[in-house]
Amino acid sequence: MTKSEIIERIRDVGVIPIVRASSAAEAIQVVEAITAGGVSLLEITMTVPGAVQVIEQLVKLLWRSDRGRRGHGSGSGSRAGLHRCRRAIHR
Numbered sequence: 001m002t003k004s005e006i007i008e009r010i011r012d013v014g015v016i017p018i019v020r021a022s023s024a025a026e027a028i029q030v031v032e033a034i035t036a037g038g039v040s041l042l043e044i045t046m047t048v049p050g051a052v053q054v055i056e057q058l059v060k061l062l063w064r065s066d067r068g069r070r071g072h073g074s075g076s077g078s079r080a081g082l083h084r085c086r087r088a089i090h091r
Helices: 003-013 024-036 051-063 066-070 082-089
Strands: 041-045 073-077
Touching (some): 024 051, 041 051
16 A cells, blocks of 8 residues: 555544553454454554564454455554564564
């Protein structure tokens, strides 16, 4: 997607929920509730334990499945340091 397409998508959806959780399992449950409610964009904060693995799991479960054809998208937030940024980008 281009930058303008991403901005348009965010405007269309109207909200980007930010997921902060005390465990990876809790984060997955929150994401499942968010997507079940029809919101297709969200952010996983890097303060979630195992955040990179959570994002990997979400890509496999939501974005690359039949549900992903509806156009789900995610991002990572609260990145601290170059290493975490690179890990988030390459997921």
